[in-house]
Amino acid sequence: MFFKKKGVLLLTLVTCIWTLLGCGEPKVPETPEEEMLIITEDGTVREVLVEDFDKDYFDIKELETFVKDEASTYNQKHSEIKPGPVTVTNVNLLNSEGQVRRAKVEMTYQSCHTYADYNEAVLYCGSVAEGTYLMGESRIPAEYEENTVIITNQPRKLYAPRKVKWISGAYPVLKDGSVDLSELPEGEKVAIVIK
Numbered sequence: 001m002f003f004k005k006k007g008v009l010l011l012t013l014v015t016c017i018w019t020l021l022g023c024g025e026p027k028v029p030e031t032p033e034e035e036m037l038i039i040t041e042d043g044t045v046r047e048v049l050v051e052d053f054d055k056d057y058f059d060i061k062e063l064e065t066f067v068k069d070e071a072s073t074y075n076q077k078h079s080e081i082k083p084g085p086v087t088v089t090n091v092n093l094l095n096s097e098g099q100v101r102r103a104k105v106e107m108t109y110q111s112c113h114t115y116a117d118y119n120e121a122v123l124y125c126g127s128v129a130e131g132t133y134l135m136g137e138s139r140i141p142a143e144y145e146e147n148t149v150i151i152t153n154q155p156r157k158l159y160a161p162r163k164v165k166w167i168s169g170a171y172p173v174l175k176d177g178s179v180d181l182s183e184l185p186e187g188e189k190v191a192i193v194i195k
Contacts, residue, residue: 027176027177028159028176028178029176032048032104032106033050033094033104034048034050034157035048035049035050035156035157036048036156036157036158036159036178037115037123037152037154037156037157037158037159038158038159039112039125039150039158039159039160039161040161041161041162043110043111043112043125044108044109044110044111045108045109045111045112045114045115045123046089046106046107046108046109047106047107047108047109047115048104048105048106049104049105049106049107050094050102050103050104050105051102051103052100052101052102052103053093053100053101053102053103054100054101054102058103060091060092060093060103063091063103063105064088064091067088067091067105067107068088068091071084071086071087071088071107072084074086074118078114081110081114084110085109085110085111085114085118086107086108086109086110086114086118087107087108088105088106088107089106089107089108090104090105090106091103091104091105091106092104112124112125112126112150119154121152121153121154122134122151122152122153122154122189123150123151123152123154124149124150124151124152125148125149125150125151126148126149127148127149128140128144128145128146128147128148128149128193129145131149131151131191134151134189135151135168135189135191138168138189138191140166140168140191140193141166144165144166144193147165147193147194147195148162148193148194148195149191149192149193149194150191150192150194151189151190151191151192152181152189152190152192153184153187153188153189153190154181154184155181155182155183155184155185155186156181156182157174157178157179157180157181157182158178158179158181158192159176159177159178160177160179160192160194161194162194162195163177163194163195164177164179164192164193164194165193165194165195166191166192166193167179167190167191167192167193168190168191168192169184169188169190171183171184171190179192
């Protein structure tokens with residue numbers, strides 16, 4: 001009886017430790033239905049855009065053509081990068097019951113630099129030393145100098161390739177490991193240090 005209780009206690013302890021160690025790891029949804037940026041371990045960026053599409057004259061095929069033409073124009077200007085730095089992976093309508101009709105556009109960018117250039121935005125993923133320069137007067141604590149930092153000004157949910165260790169503002173890390181930047185003021189940058 002003693003060994004059974006000890007075994008159950010040990011199993012419970014191992015499960016708790018495993019859960020705590022895994023807590024906060026990014027868990028990107030398979031079929032996202034909200035705006036987000038996903039930075040992958042290999043440096044590519046996946047963007048999901050969702051907008052109301054509730055006017056009768058809105059045409060999903062026209063939207064798809066427009067988005068693909070914009071990406072194609074950008075890729076032609078950057079033809080030295082193979083394959084094209086921007087790919088439109090999906091344009092469709094979301095069918096959520098009881099909600100306004102919405103359009104979803106999914107795009108993949110070859111790097112954070114490509115995303116930033118294409119969208120005239122800030123998205124950096126790299127060394128804390130360079131990141132500190134980008135943040136200007138906002139300091140990244142010295143204890144994180146050996147880590148990777150993501151810096152952005154994009155107000156949406158962000159999935160980092162690894163667990164978040166520190167954020168320069170009061171932005172919540174959600175249960176799925178993403179950072180909710182939806183309240184990020186226009187023009188403000190945030191630094192997110194990851195493992």
